[in-house]
Every structure is written in C-alpha cells, then in structure tokens.
Amino acid sequence: GSLDSDVAALTDFRLAADPSGFALASWNLSTNPAPCGGAWRGVTCAGGRVTRLVLEGVGLSGAAALPSLARLDGLRVLSLKRNAFSGEIPDLSPLAGLKLLFLSRNALSGPIPPSLGKLYRLYRLDLSFNNLSGVVPPELGRLDRLLTLRLDSNRLTGGIDAIALPSLQELNVSNNLMSGRIPAAVASFPASAFGGNVGLCDVPLPPCKGEAEPNASGAAVNASAERDCPPAAAMVAASSPSGKAEAPGSGGGGKGKMSRAAVVAIVAGDFAVVGLVAGLLFCYFWPRLSGRRNGRRLQQGEKIVYSSSPYGAAGVVAAATAGAGGGATFERGKMVFLEDLSSSSNGGTRRFELDELLRASAEMLGKGGSGTAYKAVLDDGTVVAVKRLRDTGTTPAASPSKKEFEHHMAVLGRLRHPNIVPLTAYYYARGEKLLVYEYMPNGSLFSLLHGNIKLNAELKRVNCGAGNRGPGRTPLEWAARLRIASGAARGLAYIHNSGRRGSGTPKLAHGNIKSTNILIDRFGVARLADCGLAQLGSSLAAGVGYRAPEAPPPPRPWASHKGDVYAFGVVLLELLTGRCPGSELPNGGVVVELPRWVQSVVREEWTSEVFDLELMKDKGIEEEMVAMLQLALSCAAAAPEQRPKIGYVVKMIDEVRACGEASYESVDESSGVSDSPAVSEGGALSQ
Numbered sequence: 001g002s003l004d005s006d007v008a009a010l011t012d013f014r015l016a017a018d019p020s021g022f023a024l025a026s027w028n029l030s031t032n033p034a035p036c037g038g039a040w041r042g043v044t045c046a047g048g049r050v051t052r053l054v055l056e057g058v059g060l061s062g063a064a065a066l067p068s069l070a071r072l073d074g075l076r077v078l079s080l081k082r083n084a085f086s087g088e089i090p091d092l093s094p095l096a097g098l099k100l101l102f103l104s105r106n107a108l109s110g111p112i113p114p115s116l117g118k119l120y121r122l123y124r125l126d127l128s129f130n131n132l133s134g135v136v137p138p139e140l141g142r143l144d145r146l147l148t149l150r151l152d153s154n155r156l157t158g159g160i161d162a163i164a165l166p167s168l169q170e171l172n173v174s175n176n177l178m179s180g181r182i183p184a185a186v187a188s189f190p191a192s193a194f195g196g197n198v199g200l201c202d203v204p205l206p207p208c209k210g211e212a213e214p215n216a217s218g219a220a221v222n223a224s225a226e227r228d229c230p231p232a233a234a235m236v237a238a239s240s241p242s243g244k245a246e247a248p249g250s251g252g253g254g255k256g257k258m259s260r261a262a263v264v265a266i267v268a269g270d271f272a273v274v275g276l277v278a279g280l281l282f283c284y285f286w287p288r289l290s291g292r293r294n295g296r297r298l299q300q301g302e303k304i305v306y307s308s309s310p311y312g313a314a315g316v317v318a319a320a321t322a323g324a325g326g327g328a329t330f331e332r333g334k335m336v337f338l339e340d341l342s343s344s345s346n347g348g349t350r351r352f353e354l355d356e357l358l359r360a361s362a363e364m365l366g367k368g369g370s371g372t373a374y375k376a377v378l379d380d381g382t383v384v385a386v387k388r389l390r391d392t393g394t395t396p397a398a399s400p401s402k403k404e405f406e407h408h409m410a411v412l413g414r415l416r417h418p419n420i421v422p423l424t425a426y427y428y429a430r431g432e433k434l435l436v437y438e439y440m441p442n443g444s445l446f447s448l449l450h451g452n453i454k455l456n457a458e459l460k461r462v463n464c465g466a467g468n469r470g471p472g473r474t475p476l477e478w479a480a481r482l483r484i485a486s487g488a489a490r491g492l493a494y495i496h497n498s499g500r501r502g503s504g505t506p507k508l509a510h511g512n513i514k515s516t517n518i519l520i521d522r523f524g525v526a527r528l529a530d531c532g533l534a535q536l537g538s539s540l541a542a543g544v545g546y547r548a549p550e551a552p553p554p555p556r557p558w559a560s561h562k563g564d565v566y567a568f569g570v571v572l573l574e575l576l577t578g579r580c581p582g583s584e585l586p587n588g589g590v591v592v593e594l595p596r597w598v599q600s601v602v603r604e605e606w607t608s609e610v611f612d613l614e615l616m617k618d619k620g621i622e623e624e625m626v627a628m629l630q631l632a633l634s635c636a637a638a639a640p641e642q643r644p645k646i647g648y649v650v651k652m653i654d655e656v657r658a659c660g661e662a663s664y665e666s667v668d669e670s671s672g673v674s675d676s677p678a679v680s681e682g683g684a685l686s687q
C-alpha cells in the first residue's frame with residue numbers, strides 16, 4: 001500500500017457513497033492536492049498513509065461504497081456512524097491494523113462477517129442500530145483485545161457464548177432476537193446490556209426456564225438453624241438413613257433385633273445432645289469468662305471486634321445482645337441493604353443480619369485512614385468486604401448524625417458502575433458504623449505494582465521503590481497497566497458526573513484516590529474503592545503524596561474534583577515509574593512528591609530513566625509511555641486550573657491505548673470519534 005493507492009480507494013468510495021458530491025466535495029485532487037494536510041474531510045494520515053477515516057452523520061449512503069475501504073490497509077480508525085449505508089458489511093480483514101470500527105446507525109443488513117474475527121487488534125466494535133441478522137459468528141471470540149462490543153438493536157439470533165470475552169468493558173446486545181444462557185464471564189454487565197431479547201436468560205436477567213430462583217436467604221436460614229440449635233429429635237431423624245425417626249427396636253424387619261441404622265441413630269443422637277448442651281453452656285459462659293480474663297469491661301467502641309478467632313466473634317454477639325459486662329446498654333442497629341437500581345435482579349446481593357456477619361470468619365485486610373477493612377466469609381460461603389469506620393466521635397472531624405449518615409449511604413448505594421466497588425449494605429449504631437462492600441478477590445493496584453509489602457501505619461509511607469518489591473510478585477505488563485488506568489479513570493468520571501444525572505444525587509468527589517483504593521475484581525477489571533467516604537469526614541489520612549498542594553493539611557477531610565485529578569495523576573506516575581510516594585531512591589533519599597521528582601528527572605532530559613525497569617521488556621511502547629507521562633504530569637500540575645477534567649483524561653488514555661502507533665500529537669480531538677465507553681453517541685458521559 002501507498003498514499004496513491006489510498007487516494008484511489010477513497011476516490012472509489014466517494015463516487016459510490018456521495019454521488020451528489022456535496023458531503024465529500026473537499027476530496028478533490030485538483031483543488032486539494034494533499035489529502036493528508038487536513039483538507040480532505042474526515043481523513044487523517046500518519047507516516048504517509050491514511051490512518052483515520054471519520055465521517056459521522058454526513059449523509060453518505062449506498063451499498064457499493066464500503067468494499068473499497070478494505071483497500072485502506074493502513075487504517076487504524078474507521079467511523080461511519082449515523083449515515084445511510086446499506087447492504088452487507090464487506091470483508092474488512094485486509095485492515096489488519098484497525099483498532100476502532102464504528103458502523104452504528106446505518107441500514108446495514110445481512111450477517112456479521114466472520115472475517116471481522118481476523119481484526120485481532122480491534123479495541124472497539126460498534127455495529128448497533130442496523131438490520132444485521134443471523135448468529136454472532138464464533139470468530140468474534142478471537143478478538144481478545146476488544147473493550148467495547150455493541151451489537152444492540154439489530155435482528156441477531158442465537159446465543160452469545162462466542163462473545164463472552166473477559167476483557168470487555170462495555171457490552172450491549174440488547175434489542176435483538178437472541179436466546180440462551182448468559183455466560184458467567186459477562187454476567188456482571190447490567191441487565192440493560194441484554195434486555196429486549198426474549199430468549200436470553202440467567203444473571204443478570206431472570207433464571208432460565210425450569211430453573212428455580214436460588215433462595216439464598218432460605219438456604220442460609222436453614223444452615224444457621226442447623227448450626228445453632230437443632231432439636232435433638234430432628235437430629236436423630238436426620239441421622240436415620242431413611243430420613244424418618246425410628247424408634248429403637250422398630251427397625252431391622254421386626255425381628256426383635258436393633259438394626260445397624262437404629263444403633264447409628266441413637267449414638268449420633270447422644271452425641272448431638274451432648275454437643276448441644278456443651279454449646280449452650282459455652283454461649284452462656286464464654287462472654288463472662290472472656291470479659292473477666294481481659295480484666296475490664298468492654299468499652300463502648302470495642303463492642304464489635306472482628307477476630308479470626310470464632311470465640312472473639314461469639315463474645316461480641318453475646319455482648320451485642322446482652323449488654324457488655326451487664327453495664328452499658330448497647331444500641332442495636334440493623335443491617336440496611338442498598339438496592340441496585342440499575343439491575344432488575346439486584347445483582348444477587350445476599351441479605352444477612354449483623355449476628356451472621358459477626359459469626360463469619362474474618363481476616364483483616366488492612367487499616368486505613370477511614371477505618372479497618374476485613375474479608376468476611378458468611379455461613380454459606382458468601383464473601384464480603386467489611387469496612388469498620390473509625391469512630392469519628394474520637395476524631396476532630398464532626399461525626400455525622402444518624403440521619404445524615406443514612407442519607408449519605410443512600411447516595412453512595414446508588415453509585416453503580418463497572419469500575420466502582422459497590423456498597424451493598426451498612427450498619428449504623430452509636431459508636432459503630434460498618435460498610436459492606438462486594439469483595440474484590442484480586443488485590444489492589446498497589447499490591448500488583450509493589451507486592452504485598454505492608455504500609456507503615458503511622459506515616460502511611462512505604463518503601464516501594466522499583467528495586468524493592470515483594471517476593472513472588474508477577475511483573476505487571478504495560479497493557480494491563482493501561483487497562484487498569486482506563487478503568488479507574490472511568491470510575492472517577494462516573495463519580496464526578498454523578499450529580500448531573502438529575503437523580504437527586506449531589507455532586508461528589510472521591511477524596512482519597514490512591515493505589516490501595518483501586519481494586520481488581522474477579523474479571524480483572526479495575527474498580528475504585530472507598531467512594532464518597534471523604535464526605536463523611538472519614539478519610540482523615542488521605543495518602544501522603546496523593547494530596548494536592550492546595551489541600552488543607554491533614555487530618556482535615558477534603559475532597560474536590562481537581563484534587564481527585566491530582567491524585568489520579570500521581571497514580572499514573574506510580575504505574576509508569578513503579579514507585580509510589582514514599583519510595584526510596586538508590587541514593588538513600590525518599591521520594592514523597594512523585595510529580596516533583598519525575599519533573600526534575602524529565603527536566604534533566606533523563607525521561608527514559610523514570611520508567612519502571614520492569615516495562616523494558618514490553619517492546620514498542622515508548623511513545624505510549626511518553627504520552628501517558630505527559631498526561632500524568634498535566635493531571636498532577638501544581639496549579640489546579642492547569643489540570644484537565646477527568647472526562648478528558650479518560651479520552652486520552654483510550655487514545656493512547658487505541659492508537660499506540662500513531663504519534664501523540666496526531667490525535668484529533670475534534671473528530672468526534674467517541675471511542676470511550678463512557679461517552680455515548682451524543683457525546684455525553686454515560687454509565
């Protein structure tokens with residue numbers, strides 16, 4: 001291919017798509033001899049080839065135009081949305097470098113060509129709002145870099161197994177004629193992504209025909225009833241092989257001899273009764289014994305104490321119900337579950353009461369500025385993360401009233417987005433506030449970058465220099481770092497725009513962006529944790545090194561959009577350098593202000609020295625790293641007014657991801673290519 005062959009292909013396209021010659025009048029070699037100079041509408045070049053063709057809503061049509069575009073083999077971006085193209089989608093497999101393909105809102109018909117599966121570099125594919133029919137070709141399942149797949153509002157049939165791609169961040173197959181079970185890999189998308197297909201079933205849609213809705217709470221009730229105090233008779237019955245209680249001597253075919261089963265039943269029954277009595281005695285005496293052993297009465301703020309020892313938890317249950325040491329009365333609150341209004345099935349949140357939570361085995365995940373986080377495993381194996389908020393009554397920050405707290409929880413409960421850790425429930429009592437979140441099993445960005453080294457609790461600093469990483473850590477490759485950056489930026493954009501959706505939600509800022517608050521869910525997607533806690537006055541020790549220069553000194557709680565962008569810039573620098581604020585330099589110094597350190601190295605023209613050595617094995621990413629470094633430094637600018645808005649940051653990260661080979665300067669912001677899943681057709685930020 002050459003520019004000449006590109007021009008020939010574009011000319012053929014123009015003749016077929018724009019017979020009147022108005023829309024593409026600028027594509028004229030006699031008046032505009034240089035197609036790459038920006039004079040040809042919608043055409044962008046790099047390295048002497050046409051790399052982007054963006055013609056959105058300009059009134060093009062025809063069935064014969066698209067095949068000529070398959071000759072533009074240098075193309076990275078092709079967007080023809082909101083036109084009137086008809087006919088079948090041609091074989092575009094010669095466009096091997098294509099990263100973004102938008103053909104939505106045309107009149108395309110026929111099947112989705114399996115040859116699209118050869119465009120293995122595709123990040124975004126949008127074929128929505130056409131007349132496409134047939135099944136989704138299994139070849140699309142090969143597109144393992146795909147972040148966005150929109151096939152909604154067509155006439156597609158069959159199942160969606162082929163497109164259950166783990167990397168997807170945006171999926172929409174709604175309003176088709178599809179059927180079958182929704183694969184688990186995409187079940188975390190909202191119901192709206194699958195709605196309007198009468199035959200699709202399973203989470204997040206209702207269960208498939210013939211399958212009962214799982215009765216998690218019922219199962220849990222039975223399980224706990226069995227565990228707590230099963231009646232002895234029932235236990236005898238349960239131990240009988242027939243499932244019925246048999247009187248001793250009544251079995252064995254009536255030969256006057258006790259059957260083996262009856263003997264087993266009696267022995268098991270005896271053990272059960274002894275166990276039950278022992279359990280009751282234990283429940284009665286343990287709180288008193290443990291209280292005496294501590295030699296003091298439980299203090300109000302210590303009543304709910306998690307421990308990996310079940311005894312600690314048992315003592316707490318007893319204290320909660322009976323009143324500690326017989327003295328102070330305990331205000332018993334209740335667990336309040338927050339509905340997921342974005343999902344018809346409420347995301348399958350399992351409900352439970354406080355005592356079940358206290359019974360759960362618990363493991364401390366860490367102690368932060370706002371409180372202590374635990375991983376708790378409930379009776380039925382459900383895993384949740386519980387944050388016990390620091391008792392703000394003992395801090396200089398004003399403690400919110402119950403009403404304020406409940407109102408704020410309702411606001412936070414409405415924050416539902418693929419890049420936000422959902423708050424599912426809370427518990428409020430005087431001196432005790434627990435927040436229940438979905439558990440994120442793949443650690444935090446901090447642990448992925450620096451290993452499992454512990455934070456220094458007092459200073460909130462850690463020696464996480466690039467040369468000092470935890471043992472047994474797997475290096476984090478560049479593509480994964482970019483994916484995490486993109487997910488976290490999207491989550492933050494969602495929070496910053498939360499007040500805009502006319503839902504009565506106030507304007508929110510995160511207030512505590514840092515790498516320990518960027519968690520990785522079971523699908524490897526980055527999600528922001530601790531959203532909106534700053535507004536509760538809880539994030540008292542927002543990480544040293546992430547706090548914007550204009551912020552008041554800690555511990556005063558503070559949150560602003562500009563402050564979040566600053567902190568996000570520091571996180572980007574952390575991703576790029578492998579260092580975090582507080583890391584040690586080879587000369588023994590300590591980097592507290594990561595942005596200032598990076599700036600000084602860049603000023604000395606040692607830019608390549610700042611990058612994480614671990615990234616050196618990823619080939620051909622230098623330009624992307626430099627582009628990200630510029631973005632990170634602009635976010636972490638000392639002057640708040642110089643920092644970009646998070647929506648712009650989302651867009652730029654996606655540009656870097658999608659157009660890695662194109663130079664950073666050639667990114668055309670005015671093209672209108674809405675390649676971010678956070679940006680809707682109309683350009684507005686969406687969920």
Ligand SMILES: Nc1ncnc2c1ncn2[C@@H]1O[C@H](COP(=O)(O)OP(=O)(O)OP(=O)(O)O)[C@@H](O)[C@H]1O
Nearest residue numbers: 365366367368369370373385437438439440444516
């Ligand atoms: N929902 C969750 N699932 C899994 N791990 C979590 C969850 N929430 C928090 N964690 C982990 O628990 C640890 C402690 O979290 P916590 O939020 O209490 O402290 P922090 O993030 O260090 O500081 P801060 O309270 O200032 O946000 C962190 O390492 C965090 O990654």
